[in-house]
């Protein structure tokens with residue numbers, strides 16, 4: 333089959349011919365890929381940022397946001413059959429460790445990560461496990477939802493976690509209305525009656541956010557902390573979800589937070605510098621968020637099937653992978669770039 337592989341760091345990806353993955357274990361599921369999301373993480377992989385962390389042996393097939401059709405299943409697989417339309421949870425998890433047993437797939441102590449440390453989805457077929465496949469509604473197409481497997485799942489996990497604490501009338505600030513923030517706003521709208529305030533540097537992104545559920549849009553032009561305080565009666569918001577995490581976003585975000593509020597970190601890059609005396613005297617909570625669980629992905633697929641979460645995609649055949657990478661790198665992708673092997 334054809335597959336796009338990392339052959340070296342700081343080098344271009346290469347399209348080559350490799351053997352098709354085969355079912356070898358009882359819980360194996362081989363998926364014919366219908367859509368593979370092209371993610372900023374893929375650019376970071378090529379820059380070598382993941383080399384040490386993943387320990388992957390080159391060459392290997394990249395691509396960690398995948399959806400398609402079940403092609404073959406192991407003898408013990410009962411939850412899907414050949415031909416089922418599925419989206420793939422990004423990890424292959426053991427199902428036996430303490431984290432897996434509490435449904436917390438992301439913290440599995442014996443997981444594999446296709447596209448990061450084992451063969452991924454920039455290919456015609458990919459091997460995963462029965463634990464990682466989520467059947468999707470007939471009305472959805474794999475190439476339309478593939479990017480929800482990682483980017484969407486991450487946004488869902490944070491927004492749904494925040495939503496569990498948000499009461500009607502509370503305010504939730506979303507910092508960053510790019511790919512993840514865009515999904516986060518739609519999820520919040522579907523799950524809460526909180527007032528949603530979106531903050532972004534880009535006025536077009538703010539406008540777009542207002543069309544998909546944001547109650548207020550604030551352009552981050554230097555007056556945005558004051559603007560949010562104004563919108564919240566001077567108290568700040570009960571919740572801030574920070575999809576940026578760099579360029580001063582955390583300083584501004586914490587300044588927008590109400591006493592006893594929750595600060596969700598999703599985007600990353602800078603250090604958070606908050607005096608401990610401020611943390612104890614205001615009882616604010618700083619909360620990390622990492623991808624999402626299998627159940628999070630199932631719930632997100634319900635919202636997708638209901639048309640409550642949609643994602644704009646730009647599609648490329650597999651052999652145009654370099655165009656997709658270049659377009660992403662140069663800011664020419666609206667929504668998410670998807671390879672359609």
Ligand SMILES: [Zn+2]
Nearest residue numbers: 371373482483
């Ligand atoms: Zn990704």
Ligand SMILES: [Zn+2]
Nearest residue numbers: 426429432440
């Ligand atoms: Zn596990």
